[in-house]
Amino acid sequence: MAVPLPVRINLVSLAFTALVACVLTALGGYFLYFQQVEHAHSRARFAAGDLAERAGHMARLGLRPQDTAHFEEQCEAVIRNDPLLDEAGVLDPLGLVLHHYIRASASSLLLSDAFPMKEVFSFDGMERAEIRDPLNGGAVLGYTAVSINQDMVLRQTLRNVGWLVICALSLIAVGVLVQHVVFWKALGRPLAELVRTADEIQPDRLETIPPALERPRRDDIGRVYGALRRLIERLQEARFALLEQNAMLEVAVRLRTSELEHVNQALARDIERRKQLEEELRTQANTDALTGLTNRAFVVPYLEKRLAQAHRETHRLGLLLLDFDGFKCVNDTWGHAVGDRALQIMAQRMQQECRASDVLARLGGDEFLIVLEDFASQAEALGFCERIAAQFNEPVLVERLALSLGISIGLAIYPEHGSTLDTLLASADAAMYAIKQAGGGVALADQAFIMRREA
Numbered sequence: 210m211a212v213p214l215p216v217r218i219n220l221v222s223l224a225f226t227a228l229v230a231c232v233l234t235a236l237g238g239y240f241l242y243f244q245q246v247e248h249a250h251s252r253a254r255f256a257a258g259d260l261a262e263r264a265g266h267m268a269r270l271g272l273r274p275q276d277t278a279h280f281e282e283q284c285e286a287v288i289r290n291d292p293l294l295d296e297a298g299v300l301d302p303l304g305l306v307l308h309h310y311i312r313a314s315a316s317s318l319l320l321s322d323a324f325p326m327k328e329v330f331s332f333d334g335m336e337r338a339e340i341r342d343p344l345n346g347g348a349v350l351g352y353t354a355v356s357i358n359q360d361m362v363l364r365q366t367l368r369n370v371g372w373l374v375i376c377a378l379s380l381i382a383v384g385v386l387v388q389h390v391v392f393w394k395a396l397g398r399p400l401a402e403l404v405r406t407a408d409e410i411q412p413d414r415l416e417t418i419p420p421a422l423e424r425p426r427r428d429d430i431g432r433v434y435g436a437l438r439r440l441i442e443r444l445q446e447a448r449f450a451l452l453e454q455n456a457m458l459e460v461a462v463r464l465r466t467s468e469l470e471h472v473n474q475a476l477a478r479d480i481e482r483r484k485q486l487e488e489e490l491r492t493q494a495n496t497d498a499l500t501g502l503t504n505r506a507f508v509v510p511y512l513e514k515r516l517a518q519a520h521r522e523t524h525r526l527g528l529l530l531l532d533f534d535g536f537k538c539v540n541d542t543w544g545h546a547v548g549d550r551a552l553q554i555m556a557q558r559m560q561q562e563c564r565a566s567d568v569l570a571r572l573g574g575d576e577f578l579i580v581l582e583d584f585a586s587q588a589e590a591l592g593f594c595e596r597i598a599a600q601f602n603e604p605v606l607v608e609r610l611a612l613s614l615g616i617s618i619g620l621a622i623y624p625e626h627g628s629t630l631d632t633l634l635a636s637a638d639a640a641m642y643a644i645k646q647a648g649g650g651v652a653l654a655d656q657a658f659i660m661r662r663e664a
């Protein structure tokens with residue numbers, strides 16, 4: 210779980226304050242100890258001086274230190290009156306201990322004959338004074354020495370340090386409390402509110418600024434609130450612009466879609482028209498405009514295909530070449546329009562005579578061609594030719610005119626009269642020409658003629 214920022218700040222601050230307090234307490238303890246030591250030394254100096262001065266007075270009265278036991282009491286009084294002192298003594302000029310008192314609880318005995326004189330003068334825990342003889346020009350009569358109570362110095366120092374620590378801890382506790390209150394009010398609560406407010410911001414609820422951000426604040430948090438408010442305002446603007454753009458985009462897409470639909474429809478119509486046109490063109494290309502029959506362009510490739518199939522399937526195929534007789538005369542006598550109409554009527558008659566499997570084509574002028582299929586014999590094919598020719602027995606009625614037309618038909622049969630389109634056409638043409646010379650009718654191709662051409 211994340212620790213809130215104010216608590217973290219407090220913890221860091223607490224750790225730092227504790228560190229500072231520890232350092233200050235250590236320095237204070239060190240200082241207190243030396244103060245205490247210095248105080249004990251000054252007490253020892255004073256006691257040693259006092260003892261030496263009393264000994265001087267005694268010497269003025271003619272009593273030397275070694276002559277009176279009064280100094281025993283003096284030494285005891287000094288030690289009893291001051292707990293900071295441990296031991297007091299009077300020594301002769303050579304360092305021999307004349308009078309001496311040591312506290313019962315003292316840890317070690319310093320002033321004894323075993324304690325050398327030079328140690329007395331150099332030992333750090335002891336203060337000394339000279340006993341001067343006022344009657345003898347201040348000659349040295351001996352020495353006084355007072356040692357300090359090290360244990361007591363330490364105990365008192367520790368006691369003082371203890372108080373110091375208590376004071377420091379109390380100060381830290383108060384400081385932390387104050388800090389916590391200050392940080393929570395100045396930072397924690399506003400930050401928590403800021404986080405809650407930021408969490409509540411939703412894209413669809415940007416219309417109103419959260420009330421917490423409207424409250425005026427003059428501190429740094431207030432600046433953060435202001436920044437968040439400005440951010441929301443910019444988001445509002447951006448969202449509004451986005452909605453506008455979306456709406457415009459939707460309209461543009463709708464327009465474009467409808468445009469595309471129109472274009473698509475127009476394109477579909479175009480394609481359909483083009484297909485129809487192509488179909489018409491194909492039909493036109495393969496159709497004779499006057500009679501509506503298929504034309505030469507269609508029938509020649511068709512004939513080639515049927516010939517190939519007949520070759521594969523080994524069946525017969527009939528080819529009829531037809532040419533009107535006396536048609537020029539109709540044109541010349543009654544005009545081209547009457548000739549046209551006669552051509553149309555005769556084409557219709559011939560077509561009616563054909564079966565679905567037969568193909569009638571106009572090659573041009575008054576020349577026609579029929580592809581004949583499904584016949585069992587030459588006689589059957591010739592019978593078909595006769596029926597076609599019989600259509601010309603009836604006069605052709607055009608604009609109250611009864612026109613008489615003849616027909617010459619040359620019949621060539623695959624494979625008897627030719628195995629290729631050219632030879633079949635030539636056979637049929639020769640037969641048709643021959644019968645025309647004979648005055649019209651139906652003629653079967655001459656096999657001998659064919660043999661000659663193919664040879």
Ligand SMILES: Nc1nc2c(ncn2[C@@H]2O[C@H](COP(=O)(O)OP(=O)(O)OP(=O)(O)O)[C@@H](O)[C@H]2O)c(=O)[nH]1
Binds near residue numbers: 538545
């Ligand atoms: N009305 C009309 N006449 C055409 C058309 N195409 C060709 N012709 C005419 O048809 C005639 C055909 O000539 P021919 O075959 O010599 O006429 P014909 O009188 O039948 O002579 P033969 O075939 O020898 O019996 C010509 O006068 C052409 O000008 C057409 O589309 N319409």
